[in-house]
Amino acid sequence: MLLLIPGPVTTDARVKAAMAQDYAPWDNDFRETYRQVCDSVLRVAQGVAGEHTALALPGCGHFAVEAAIRTFVPPGGRLLAPSTGAYAARLQKLAGDAGRVAVPLFVGATERVDPQAVAAALEQDPTLTHLALVYSETGSGICHDVPELARIAHALGRRVIVDAVSAFGALPLDLSTLPAVDAVVLTANKCLEGLPGAAFVVARVDSLEANRGNAGSWSLDLSDIYQHTLVPNAGPRFTPPAPTLAALAVALDLFWQEGRQARLARYTANMRTLYDGVSELGLTPYLPPALQGPIVVNVHAPDAPTWNLQLFVDALKRRGYVLSNFYNTEPPTFRVGCIGAFGAEQMQLAVDAMGGALRDIGITRERTGAPRFFPQPLIA
Known part of the structure; x- marks a missing residue:
């Protein structure tokens, strides 16, 4: 998990x-x-x-x-x-x-x-x-x-x-x-x-x-x-x-x-993979790229009649990934952590699982395929 x-x-x-x-x-x-x-x-x-x-x-x-x-x-x-x-x-x-x-x-x-x-x-x-x-x-x-x-x-x-x-x-x-x-x-x-x-x-x-x-x-x-x-x-x-x-x-x-800078670079890669990945799923990150930090990405709750955060969390957990089951912002967003002992490849698998979890609760979106531009450096 x-x-x-x-x-x-x-x-x-x-x-x-x-x-x-x-x-x-x-x-x-x-x-x-x-x-x-x-x-x-x-x-x-x-x-x-x-x-x-x-x-x-x-x-x-x-x-x-x-x-x-x-x-x-x-x-x-x-x-x-x-x-x-x-x-x-x-x-x-x-x-x-x-x-x-x-x-x-x-x-x-x-x-x-x-x-x-x-x-x-x-x-x-x-x-x-x-x-x-x-x-x-x-x-x-x-x-x-x-x-x-x-x-x-x-x-x-x-x-x-x-x-x-x-x-x-x-x-x-x-x-x-x-x-x-x-x-x-x-x-x-x-x-x-x-x-x-x-x-x-x-x-x-x-x-x-x-x-x-x-x-x-x-x-x-x-x-x-x-x-x-x-x-x-x-x-x-x-x-x-x-x-x-x-x-x-x-x-x-x-x-x-590993070193602090390498750890930050790994988390930043996790964040970028997640940010672009949820965007391709048709979801909208809470922050624009220029403000997005490397620790956690908040994502706007889908505007769909079948959306339910707990059902989404449960569906994702069945696929091996755990999310927070509460909102911290107004409007409501769910947050995804980019830190921990894993890298961008695992984050991409998590994004794929999110797409599956959305389908499980009856939400399908067209992929946008639009990569996001992040200023360099993000935080050194």
């Missing part, structure tokens, strides 16, 4: 195999695996040893996003949060429920964040201490220029929190050149091609030291997690998802063998 969702993703057999045994979280061998995983995540972010640290948490990306907001934004603090889609809305809710004020900045559903609009908003409101950004908005498929936006925030004396959950390991990120970024949030089960259950925050050490006591939650206090790492021979603070982390150690080895 191939997962065509933007996480959890299809994984390499070697990654799955690492889950097939039990691990003692405080065993010295596992402590070493734990430290190696954190060090490797830090390397992927191009963090600077002593200046940045990678901190592991159990759970999904939302846990780590909330931990970053609670740790680095004081209670009652205000952060600018561009409204880029479903996951930006979740970030805003997490901030509000944590007693912080997320100030939205309107962004069109099919637009990238405007750097000039961000600069103007920060300049007009000096109470905004942070900028919170979603790098790859899987609700729409748009990837935003986080490095450029972080540089703008730095020039204006603001701090930055980045939700890079579906971007980390594929899209460019060099923390050594982005001093305003306090935190980058990621998970094991997206572009790193690990399994679900572990989240991480790559954070600035000086910001962790300066914001001790903010969190109001022991479980989500990144400063406290960091202090625990300073204990000699430290392992996890609380019981971790040990099999997930052991599998991630293998996935990270495979990541370094």
